[in-house]
Amino acid sequence: MMSSKTDPVSSSKVDAQVRSIQRRWFLQQCGIGLGSVALTSLMADSKVAHGETSATGFAANPLAPKEPHFPAKIKNVIVLFMGGGPSQFELFDNKPTLARLDGTLPPADLLGGYRAAFINPNSKLLGAKYKFAKHGQCGAELSELLPHTASVVDDLCIIRSMKTDAFNHAPAQLLMSTGSQQFGRPSMGSWLTYGLGSESQDLPAFVVFNSGKKGPSAGAGNWNSGFLPSTHSGVEFRSSGDPVLYLSNPPGMNDATQRRSLDAINELNRHRLDIVGDPEIATRINSYEMAFRMQSSAPEAMSIHDEPEHILKLYGAEPGKMSFANNCLLARRLVQRGVRFVQLFHESWDQHGGLTSDIKKNCQDTDQGCAALIKDLKQQGLLDETLVIWGGEFGRTPMVQGGNDGRDHHPNSFSMWMAGGGLKSGTVYGATDELGFNVAENPVHVHDLHATILHLLGFDHRQLTHRFQGRDYRLTDVHGELVKGILA
Incomplete structure (x- = not known):
């Protein structure tokens, strides 16, 4: 065959x-x-596919409003970030025993295994440089450096038992802003816009301001979107001149010509998006359209000239001037216009020496604006739907550094305050030991703080995730417990 x-x-x-x-x-x-x-x-x-979608099924507007896991107590967040590490001993945590033992060595067993950034074990104890008094119906003790904050103390929830893992600025700032000490993780504002989108179509969902001596030690890592689509990154605004550089049209370019150019570019981008479904193309389209709308919306939102004189006086704000007070007023204007997350950095609190004079100057620069923001939000009917957070990346040591007038970084215990919807107002939560060295009652780790903030926004922090490199990431990583004692 x-x-x-x-x-x-x-x-x-x-x-x-x-x-x-x-x-x-x-x-x-x-x-x-x-x-x-x-x-x-x-x-x-992740509920991102709400609103208009491309042929690939990818959301053409990744910032379209989305629903949280359960009914939220708040919908906006303003973070007053006091970069450098404010001293709790001069502001919120009065320690009579520390004052009595001023100039003596701390107990030897207190420092066993303790790691400090700069000071040595022979550093002596340092009592508070300023006096404290009780304020408001809640009777919370505050420093004489904070007369304006004292006037709103019944609206505050003061946490005296914060703790963190990092004792140097950049890692600690990243941990507070992103839940990780490493660069590359999404910031809290990015997670929030990823989960909720934005109510404003004419302004960025996440806006950042800087004041003080310099920008934060961790730089843009504090407001970066990490592995989330870059549309969720914070946008840094300036409080004088153009809010964003190059926002104005160059000579010879009018709105009609720019609109035609933008339409042609976006048509090409949409065609490519329909083919490959790359989320960064959707981000680019959204960014171009947002920039075009911002040419009219941003200057209007950032102009405080139309604010009543009594509001400018309340904040201590001056039109055309770069200041923390102006930034506080701008924060209110932005959330009023639907911006979801506003973060104000004031990097001036790192007092290794010159504590007495420098922290007084810090408070003169910030105290009035912080209190005015609470009062203004309240009278505008916005405080119940807005969370205001005040604090730095860590606290300061009860031991002296820099002769007799400075304190080192201290992660073991520090103070923060919050105000807004869903919180017990007029509350002091947690406590430190007699020397203010360790938390003695109701510790609140940074991860716990993040879990609680997300809860107020309507999210189970364990369920707000994004898959990256083979695993589900979240703001709280594998940590975080809800701080039920501060919830209303």
């Missing part, structure tokens, strides 16, 4: 051609198809 044979030359040509067609077809079609399926699934899981 004769077997039929195929010409080996022609057979190899056919096989090669078939393999080529199959390979091209797979790369051109299946790669896109599978990518689209994966993207659609991810976006559906």
Whole structure:
């Protein structure tokens, strides 16, 4: 029986051609198809696919408003970030025993295994440089440096038992802002806009201001979107001149010409988005459109000239001047216009020496604006839906540094305050030991703070996740417990 044979030359040509067609077809079609399926699934899981979508199923507007896991107590957040580490001993945590033992060595067992940034074990104890008094119906003790904050103390929830893991500025700031000491993780504002979107279509969802001596030690890592789409990054605004550099049209470019150019560019981008479903293309489209709208919306939102004189006086704000007070007023104007997250950095609190004079200057620069923001939000009917957070990346030591007028970084215990919807107002939560060295009652780790903030926004912190490099990430990583004692 004769077997039929195929010409080996022609057979190899056919096989090669078939393999080529199959390979091209797979790369051109299946790669896109599978990518689209994966993207659609991810976006559906995270509720990003609300609103208009492209042909791939990817949300054309990634900042469209979205629903949280359960009814929220608040919908906006303003963070007053006092970069450098404010001394709790001169502001919120009165320690009579520390004052009595001023100039003596701390107990030897207190420093066992303790790591400090700069001071040595022979550093002596340092009592508070300023006096304390009780204020408001709640009777909370505050420093004489904070007369304006004292006037709103019944609206505050003061936490005296904060603790963190880092004792140097950049890692500690990153931990407070992103839940991690390493660069590259999404900031809290990014997680919030990722989960909730934005109510403003004419302004960024997440805005950042800087004041003080310099920017924060961790820089833009404090407001970066990390592995989330870059549309969720914070946008740094200036409080004088153009809010954002190059916002104004160059000479010879009018709005009509710019609109036509933008339409042509976005049409090409949408065509590419429909093919590959890359979320960064959607971010680019959204950014271009946002920048165009911001040319009219941002200058209006950032102009405080139209504010009544009594409001300017309340804040101590001066139109055209760069100041923390102006930034506080701008924060109110932005949340009033639907901006979801506003973060104010004031990097001036790192007093290793010159504590007495420098912390007084810090309070003169910030105390009035902070209190005015609470009062203004309250009278505008916005405080119940806004969370205001005051604090730095860590506290200061009860031991002296820099001769007799400075304190080192201290992660073991520090103070913060919050105000707004869903909180017990007029409350002091937690306590430190007699020397203020360790937390003695109701410790609140940074991860616990984040879990509680997300809870107020309507999220279970364990469920607000984003899959990256094979695992689900979240703001609280694998940590965090709800601080129920401060919830109303």
